[in-house]
Amino acid sequence: MRFVVFVKVVQIVLIAVLSVWNIYALKVGMNACVPQPYQDYYMRHTLPLNAYLAAVRAGEVMHRVCQ
């Protein structure tokens, strides 16, 4: 009986710890740190491919940018 309770407690602790990890990843994932052309082409779909590629060649999509 004690062992069953112990297993349940371990499972609950594991769920709690992993849920914190998962929520943290979700929160981080929802706040992308990317250049504007990346956001407009891949995420908002408002930038045409040619304009995005021009921005890439102009060096505007090189590094992470937190806005």
Next chain:
Amino acid sequence: MKAFNLQGMVQRFSTLRGARLMLVILAMSGVQLFFNAVLAIPWGGLVEASCRWDCTWYVGIAQNGYMPLSTETVYNAGAQKNWAFFPLYPIISSLVSWGLGIKVITSGLLVNILLWPVIVLLCCKDMELRGIEVNNLLFCLFFIVYPLNIWYYSQYSEAVYGVLLMGMLVSLRLYKLYLACILGFFLSISRPTGFLMVICLAAWWFFTARQPEDRSMQERTMLDRLREAALLVSVAGAGLSAFVLYFYDLIGDGFAFAHVEKAWGRHFLFFPQHILIALESADRKIFGVYAIYVMVLLFLMWRKKWMVNALLLSTTAFVGASTGVVAIERHILANPLAIEFLAYLTVKLPYRETRNILVGLGAGHVCFVLIWYMNTFFLT
């Protein structure tokens, strides 16, 4: 002299189980491998001939990792990146390549060749655990001659995904929760639909899963089942979360694997619209036809009350077809859950009809393998 009786021999081997069944599956897979290799000779051998479409992306990830933000590729003049492909299969291919000292393109194929018999065995085990009696010899033979199993003999992630999906389902049927959790963790980093499959399996486990045979565990309350389902989802989610954080660190977008689909022309629409668009287009008509066949298959599956299979495949089809129907034949018709159902329907027929269907599928298999090697837009 007594005449050779094929039907009698098939009947004698119909109740094979365990190690003997595995040996038979291995022998059948060996014959399949031999035929695929012979057919590949005009294209420079099996390794080269089987590497089509997404193979180059997987090999690239296994060799060089994921592309940083600034990389420009030759595909679609720079917008397509390898972020769309999940990491488990490239990691395994890379480890096998390093361990055996062979090329990644060869190790990737080797992994799939070794995992394919395991998938067939797991499907047999699934049938056994559900209490459905079938002729195991014919059931396994169906998997081998099935024309759309070509991706299990190519450098694709289907085999890794199939083993994990069927392994998790069988583990849950055997009430091996912790094994299912571990498999779920890896499933979520094997393909984009992996985590969704875990959520579906957790829901199935919560609502309808059978009670374990162990009497001490039979009196499970709703809270117990909720805790177990939450454990499955949180462990699998941890795998996906690690992947999200990796991408955030690499390029600043944790969900880049989803966003990059835009570069392949994939975007969300209600799935019948995608089917109609495919049917009206000149070069994608065949995928519209595949999608209709998928709908018929799912309808049959629900009607026959193959609930878990239908739930998992319907979810995959809904998510896949909502962003485009290209590759739906691979996502659904090459899924072990679909092959298992089709094999069941076939081997339940009278022997003569089953035999004729298997012969027809065998001929179809040769055609599909050749089409795959030809690198056409008929199969992707």
